[in-house]
Every structure is written in structure tokens, then in C-alpha cells.
Amino acid sequence: xxxxxxxxxxxxxxxxxxxxxxxxxxxxxxxxxxxxxxxxxxxxxxxxxxxxxxxxxxxxxxxxxxxxxxxxxxxxxxxxxxxxxxxxxxxxxxxxxxxxxxxxxxxxxxxxxxxxxxxxxxxxxxxxxxxxxxxxxxxxxxxxxxxxxxxxxxxxxxxxxxxxxxxxxxxxxxxxxxxxxxxxxxxxxxxxxxxxxxxxxxxxxxxxxxxxxxxxxxxxxxxxxxxxxxxxxxxxxxxxxxxxxxxxxxxxxxxxxxxxxxxxxxxxxxxxxxxxxxxxxxxxxxxxxxxxxxxxxxxxxxxxxxxxxxxxxxxxxxxxxxxxxxxxxxxxxxxxxxxxxxxxxxxxxxxxxxxxxxxxxxxxxxxxxxxxxxxxxxxxxxxxxxxxxxxxxxxxxxxxxxxxxxxxx
Ligand code: 0RA
Numbered sequence: 001x002x003x004x005x006x007x008x009x010x011x012x013x014x015x016x017x018x019x020x021x022x023x024x025x026x027x028x029x030x031x032x033x034x035x036x037x038x039x040x041x042x043x044x045x046x047x048x049x050x051x052x053x054x055x056x057x058x059x060x061x062x063x064x065x066x067x068x069x070x071x072x073x074x075x076x077x078x079x080x081x082x083x084x085x086x087x088x089x090x091x092x093x094x095x096x097x098x099x100x101x102x103x104x105x106x107x108x109x110x111x112x113x114x115x116x117x118x119x120x121x122x123x124x125x126x127x128x129x130x131x132x133x134x135x136x137x138x139x140x141x142x143x144x145x146x147x148x149x150x151x152x153x154x155x156x157x158x159x160x161x162x163x164x165x166x167x168x169x170x171x172x173x174x175x176x177x178x179x180x181x182x183x184x185x186x187x188x189x190x191x192x193x194x195x196x197x198x199x200x201x202x203x204x205x206x207x208x209x210x211x212x213x214x215x216x217x218x219x220x221x222x223x224x225x226x227x228x229x230x231x232x233x234x235x236x237x238x239x240x241x242x243x244x245x246x247x248x249x250x251x252x253x254x255x256x257x258x259x260x261x262x263x264x265x266x267x268x269x270x271x272x273x274x275x276x277x278x279x280x281x282x283x284x285x286x287x288x289x290x291x292x293x294x295x296x297x298x299x300x301x302x303x304x305x306x307x308x309x310x311x312x313x314x315x316x317x318x319x320x321x322x323x324x325x326x327x328x329x330x331x332x333x334x335x336x337x338x339x340x341x342x343x344x345x346x347x348x349x350x351x352x353x354x355x356x357x358x359x360x361x362x363x364x365x366x367x368x369x370x371x372x373x374x375x376x377x378x379x380x381x382x383x384x385x386x387x388x389x390x391x392x393x394x395x396x397x398x399x400x401x402x403x404x405x406x407x408x409x
Contacts, residue, residue, distance in 0.1 A: 015092045022104045023154040026131040030182050033128045042183050043192050045132065048125035049077040049174050050209075054200060054285060056081030057207045058339070062171075064208045067197060071215050073186045074135075078173040083142035086160060095160040097147060101130050101138055102154060126174070130154045132183075133176040141167045153179060190220065198224045202236070203285050203337055205229025230268040230335040237280075238333050241272035244383050248333075249373055253365030255357075262341055265362050267298060269334035271387060277329040282337040283345070283353045292346070292353030294338045297362030299325055305370045306388060313378075315385045323388045324403060330391040336362065 026033050034044045046067065056062040062081035069075055089096040092103075104127050130136050131154035140147040146167050150157040178186055190213050201209045201224035208225040226232040234248040248270035255263040281288045281295050288294070303325045310316045310323060338361075344354035374381040395403055 015094070019102045020155075022102070022127070023131045026104070026128050027153065027182065030132055034132065037182055038184050039187075039189070039192075042178055042185060043188065043196070045129045045176070045178055046075055046077070046188070046193060047196060048129050049075075049176070050197070050200065051285070052125055053077060053079035053081060053172070054204060054207070056172075057204060063206070064210070066210045066212070067193070068212045069188050069190070069193070069215060072177070073188055073215075074175060074177040075188070076173060076175045078171065080169060080171040083140040083147075083170045084138070084172050086140055086142055086147045095149075097138065097140060097149060097160050098156060100126055101136075101149070101151065102127055102156070104128070127154070129174075129176055132179055134179040134181075136174065136176040139173040139175075141169055141171045141173075144168070194222060198222075199233075199287075200285060202226050202230060202233035202335075203282060230266055230337055233280075233335050234268045234270050234333050237278060237335075238270055238272050241274060244271035244273065244331070244387065245380060249370070251365055251369035253361060253368075255361050263358065263361060264339045265294065265358075265365050266337045267334065267362070267366055269332060271331045271384060272333060274331050275391075277326075277332050279329070279332070279334045279336065281353070282335070283343045283358075284339055285337075286343075286345075286351075288345075288351050288353045290347040290349060290352035293355055293357075293359040294336050294353055294362045297359040297364075298334070298336050298366055299329070300359075301363040301366035301370065303328055305367055305374070306385065309371070309374045309381060310385050310388070313381075313385075315382075315389060321392075323392050324395075326403070327388045327392040327395060331387060338362065 030037050030041065034041045034048070036044075050065060050067060053062055053065045056079060057065070059081075062079045064080050066078040067075070068078075084100050085096045087096055089099050092099055130151055133154075134152065136151045136154075138149055138151075144166050146163040146165065147160055148163055149160045180186055194211055197209045197211050201207055206225065206227055206229070208223060210221065210223040213220040228235075231248045231250050238248075248268045251265075251267045253265050254261050279295065279298070281291055281298075283292070283294065303323070306328050307316070307322045316322070338353070338358055340355060340358060342355075346352045346354040374384075
């Protein structure tokens with residue numbers, strides 16, 4: 001057991017013991033906090049740190065996140081947000097920055113009207129990464145000063161101190177070196193990280209993410225910034241395809257409780273001339289591979305609205321069967337992204353969104369905006385409906401057994 005006395009006070013105070021117990025818990029069962037200690041868990045560390053910066057961007061205070069992989073597999077994540085708060089923290093008697101880096105569940109709601117959405121580790125990201133890093137340095141640019149603290153395996157090596165000189169910008173930088181005692185591998189994959197960082201840029205319109213791999217000469221640098229957000233994501237997924245609409249359709253909606261926005265939904269969709277259905281769903285920037293309430297809401301609204309339109313304008317005769325969900329989703333590429341306060345992740349791989357109240361939110365937004373779009377763009381509507389009817393006939397011609405869900409969604 002290492003000496004756990006507080007370096008400054010020399011005492012084993014209650015909050016210090018709590019911190020050490022938290023650290024111990026994370027280091028003893030890292031899988032409970034980051035999923036695993038293999039390659040996946042290693043990359044999760046980067047995501048956890050980046051998620052904090054993305055939250056700062058969602059709150060409206062950060063426009064640029066930079067990620068570096070250094071030689072020797074250290075990582076730096078830097079943002080231009082407000083900077084993690086520094087200064088005396090009443091409850092613990094420590095610096096607020098140290099609290100953020102050492103106390104599990106120290107995250108909480110963000111100020112500035114935004115709600116904290118990072119799925120990550122329920123807001124324990126920073127302290128977990130700290131506990132699982134052989135070495136970590138945090139730098140906060142705030143109040144014209146550079147505040148710094150160093151850690152090893154989550155234990156502070158010094159107290160928060162100000163480095164000489166002035167800084168003009170604000171922001172947070174975290175440098176960390178994953179602990180070889182914890183992880184099976186320390187080798188970061190450029191492709192894994194670039195995929196995730198680009199996805200985050202697509203999911204958060206206007207946010208710039210710059211990614212630099214310093215392990216190769218010359219360094220590999222890429223920067224992602226999509227003003228169109230998930231519309232550009234759909235365009236990207238549909239590239240090299242023949243398209244039915246010149247631009248993806250885009251719908252959004254929010255849930256308000258009083259004057260507080262407590263959830264939001266964004267949908268982008270575009271048909272191509274192929275037969276595949278590609279719908280990617282996200283909750284709080286996390287891919288929900290098993291779908292869930294947002295996907296159910298989307299499918300229900302899409303199926304209903306397209307059938308209603310087809311009937312109303314006599315694409316379907318009174319005796320015709322309704323178009324099935326599968327018919328309607330043939331050739332469809334879509335992104336559904338919801339942000340909410342307390343996401344419930346369920347299913348085998350914890351990638352199924354459980355929150356039941358998200359279903360009517362998505363259904364409502366898609367139904368309203370899609371009906372409006374079809375009503376205002378009859379030529380586009382005709383193209384879509386005719387494609388669905390073609391799909392339906394092809395499925396009928398293929399014979400029984402090719403219609404698993406009819407007439408459902
Ligand atoms: C809590 C409160 C405030 C900012 C942050 C956290 C914050 C955390 C991280 C983590 C990485 N980058 C970050 N940027 C900001 C707001 C403090 C204020 O009111 O100025």
C-alpha cells in the first residue's frame with residue numbers, strides 16, 4: 001500500500017480516504033468502468049476525455065477539440081471551453097480541479113442552459129481515466145492563468161498550481177499515458193480513433209475536431225467540421241450512390257419542460273436507388289446498435305405518414321394492402337440522434353435506448369415534419385411513394401416468406 005497521506009496537510013482526512021477507495025475500486029475492476037481492458041477499453045479512455053469537451057461544446061462554450069497521439073502512446077485532448085473550474089471547493093477543502101479529477105461521479109449538470117449529455121461513464125470519465133493512467137497532467141487556462149496538476153494512477157503528485165506567465169484564451173488540456181499494469185495493449189489505432197472523432201464531428205454540427213498522430217513522420221493531421229451535422233453524415237454515407245433527393249431531409253424537435261429543454265431529436269434521411277436500409281441511431285452521441293425507443297418512434301411515424309399520403313393521393317387503391325415498413329425503408333439512409341438527460345441503455349450490449357418517452361418525441365417530430373415535406377413537395381413525394389410501391393411489388397413477386405412484418409413497421 002502506498003502512503004496515502006495528503007501531501008499538503010499530511011493527514012488522512014475523510015475525503016482523501018474516500019478518493020483512495022474510489023481509485024482502488026476503479027483499478028481493481030476497470031471493466032466495470034470502461035467496459036474492458038483490451039484494445040476497446042484503451043480507446044474508450046480517449047472517448048471519455050473527449051466526451052467532456054463535447055459536453056462543453058454542447059453547452060455552447062467550446063468550438064474546437066484537438067486530439068494528439070504522441071510517440072509512446074500518450075494522448076493529449078485539448079479544448080477551448082471555459083476550463084474546468086479551479087479554486088477552493090468548500091465541501092472537500094480541496095481545489096475544485098482536483099475534485100473533478102479524483103472524485104467519481106463528480107460531473108453533474110453544466111451551467112449555461114445546456115444539459116449534460118455525454119453518455120460516457122455517467123460523468124465519471126475524467127477521474128476514471130486518471131485512475132487508469134500511469135501518468136496524467138491536467139492544464140486549465142482560466143482567468144488569464146495556467147493552472148496545472150500532475151497525477152500518477154489517480155494520485156496527485158503536487159497540488160494545483162499556477163505556472164508563470166499569462167494566457168489569453170480559456171480551455172482544458174488533459175495529457176495521459178494509460179497504465180501498462182491495467183491494459184493488455186497500449187497501442188492506439190489511428191483508424192479506430194479517426195472513425196470515432198469524425199462521427200462525433202458529424203453528430204455535433206459546427207464542432208471542429210482536429211486529430212494528429214505524432215507516431216509517424218510526417219505527422220498525420222486531419223480536421224473534421226461539419227456545419228450541416230448529420231445531414232452531411234447522410235451525404236457521406238450515400239456518396240457514390242444515385243440519389244432520390246438532391247439533399248437529405250432534416251427534421252428536428254425538442255422537449256420542453258417549462259422553459260428548460262430536456263431532450264432533443266434530429267433526423268436526417270435520404271433515399272438512394274439501392275435496396276439497402278441503413279439507419280444509424282445515437283443517444284447522447286453514443287451509437288445505439290440495438291436501436292430502441294428512438295428507432296421505434298422513427299419507423300412508426302415513417303410508415304404511417306407514407307401510407308397516409310399514398311392513400312390520400314390514390315397511389316394505393318382502397319383494396320390495396322398498406323405498404324410495409326420494409327418497403328418504405330428500402331434504399332433509405334438515415335441518422336437519428338437524440339440527446340436526453342438520463343439515457344437508459346439496455347439490451348445485450350447496452351446499446352439499446354430504453355427511455356420510453358423518447359418514442360413519442362421522435363414519432364411526433366418525424367410525423368409533423370415529414371407530412372409537411374410531402375405536402376409541400378409533391379414531385380418528391382411521388383418519387384418516394386413510387387419507389388416504395390416498386391419495393392412492395394418486388395416483395396410480393398418474390399412470394400410468401402419475404403414479408404416478415406406486414407403490415408407492421
Ligand atoms: C464544470 C463547470 C464548467 C465547466 C466544466 C465543468 C468543464 C469541464 C471540462 C472537461 C473538459 N473540458 C471541460 N470544460 C469545461 C463551467 C465553469 C464556469 O461556470 O465557468
